[in-house]
Amino acid sequence: MPEEPEKDPAGEELAAMIAEIRERVRANYPEGRAVGGVALPDLAPLLHARDAAEAKVAAIGGVNPRRPGVLNGAIQLAKRTISRLLDWHVREQVDFNRAALAAIEAALEALNENNRALAQLADVRGPWAEWRNRWEQRLASTEHQLLRTMAEVKTAFDARIDQTSDELQRRMWDELATLRSDFAAARADYERLIQTELRLIRQREPLPAPPATVGGGGGASALPCLDYASLAERFRGSEEYVREKQRFYLPFFAGRGDVLDLGCGRGEFLELMREAGVAARGVELSPELAGVCRSKGLEVDCGDLLERLPALADGSLGGVFAAHMVEHLPPERLPGLIRAAAAKLRPDGVLAIETPNPECLAIFATHFYLDPTHVRPVPPGLLRFYMEESGLGRIEVHRLSPAVDDAPSLASLPADFREAFFGALDYAIVGWKL
Numbered sequence: 001m002p003e004e005p006e007k008d009p010a011g012e013e014l015a016a017m018i019a020e021i022r023e024r025v026r027a028n029y030p031e032g033r034a035v036g037g038v039a040l041p042d043l044a045p046l047l048h049a050r051d052a053a054e055a056k057v058a059a060i061g062g063v064n065p066r067r068p069g070v071l072n073g074a075i076q077l078a079k080r081t082i083s084r085l086l087d088w089h090v091r092e093q094v095d096f097n098r099a100a101l102a103a104i105e106a107a108l109e110a111l112n113e114n115n116r117a118l119a120q121l122a123d124v125r126g127p128w129a130e131w132r133n134r135w136e137q138r139l140a141s142t143e144h145q146l147l148r149t150m151a152e153v154k155t156a157f158d159a160r161i162d163q164t165s166d167e168l169q170r171r172m173w174d175e176l177a178t179l180r181s182d183f184a185a186a187r188a189d190y191e192r193l194i195q196t197e198l199r200l201i202r203q204r205e206p207l208p209a210p211p212a213t214v215g216g217g218g219g220a221s222a223l224p225c226l227d228y229a230s231l232a233e234r235f236r237g238s239e240e241y242v243r244e245k246q247r248f249y250l251p252f253f254a255g256r257g258d259v260l261d262l263g264c265g266r267g268e269f270l271e272l273m274r275e276a277g278v279a280a281r282g283v284e285l286s287p288e289l290a291g292v293c294r295s296k297g298l299e300v301d302c303g304d305l306l307e308r309l310p311a312l313a314d315g316s317l318g319g320v321f322a323a324h325m326v327e328h329l330p331p332e333r334l335p336g337l338i339r340a341a342a343a344k345l346r347p348d349g350v351l352a353i354e355t356p357n358p359e360c361l362a363i364f365a366t367h368f369y370l371d372p373t374h375v376r377p378v379p380p381g382l383l384r385f386y387m388e389e390s391g392l393g394r395i396e397v398h399r400l401s402p403a404v405d406d407a408p409s410l411a412s413l414p415a416d417f418r419e420a421f422f423g424a425l426d427y428a429i430v431g432w433k434l
Helices: 009-028 044-059 070-085 087-204 228-235 239-253 268-276 287-295 331-344 380-389 408-412 415-421
Strands: 259-262 280-284 300-302 317-323 345-356 392-402 424-433
Touching: 239 268, 239 317, 239 345, 239 392, 239 424, 259 268, 259 331, 268 280, 280 287, 287 300, 317 331, 331 345, 331 380, 345 380, 380 392, 380 424
Parallel strands: 259 280, 259 317, 280 300, 317 345
Antiparallel strands: 345 424, 392 424
């Protein structure tokens, strides 16, 4: 095996000293490296050039050494003599060279100071950049948290608003329903009070002479001493019920004017006409019912319709309506009524009559005889004949109020038999003036 070279303690110590000197120099002259992301200029070439220049300046006026000897000594003496003789000539150049070296040294020191300042700045910039990054991250996190909190608050606020709105709306409808119920109860009490007072007044007064007839008939079927409004409310139905059934006639009278309601009763049809914007008025025999209509703001004349109708000018009416009135008249008065109504219509004027349907046997077992002022039912064929004889045409008959709705037990009968004998409780007949 080859022998390991012996270690030189003196050489190792010299190398350690040189390394320490280099570290101190690098600390004093930070060059050619990056500190904190800042690139510092490399001053090593400038240092080497300065050292070389200093060596050249130091060599000015010197003599190259030679080996000892007589000849060498004579040559060295001659060179030193010549150098001293030329000293006056090169003195300015030597001064210039030294001044240039001093300037280079000052510039090098300034550059070193700049590098040290940049290094210190870089050392400060590093923590500042790290703190700024942390601050921006914290800011972004805080902003995100703030936006999320605002969104949650907005959602909760909207939900609360919706809940409050629904609650207020529900409470409002409940209060309106309660108010409506209270108004309905108060109205019912008020109407009962009025009916009671009217009944007491009628009971105190003597019977009228001569007796009047319901619906303006005159002569036969005298009006008994009873509360006819209460009778209609119980056996014909409430005003709302009758008004909804009579909406069937709106298409026939829409757009017309000067409509006359014969035997207008409580004024349900007149209210529909007012709602539809059609000018209409009524004739009613009962002062009590006429007063009810006038309290609603309706135009109603109290009197015998068989006297009021002929007094009107011929061709002055756009339409005539009579609901559950003709069955109150004596048979001999009905043709004259229809002739008079037809004479008062303008061309293309309409006459609509609603009455119980005698073709339905159920009408006799239930509704017809509940009204003691009914005289006799009028078959649709007979009314059609009277209307045709009076100059009306395009006559239509409409069956209304199926009996099976009023008496569900009729559904057990055969369909054809039920339609023939237990069809509609009422019918409407409509004709136009030709």
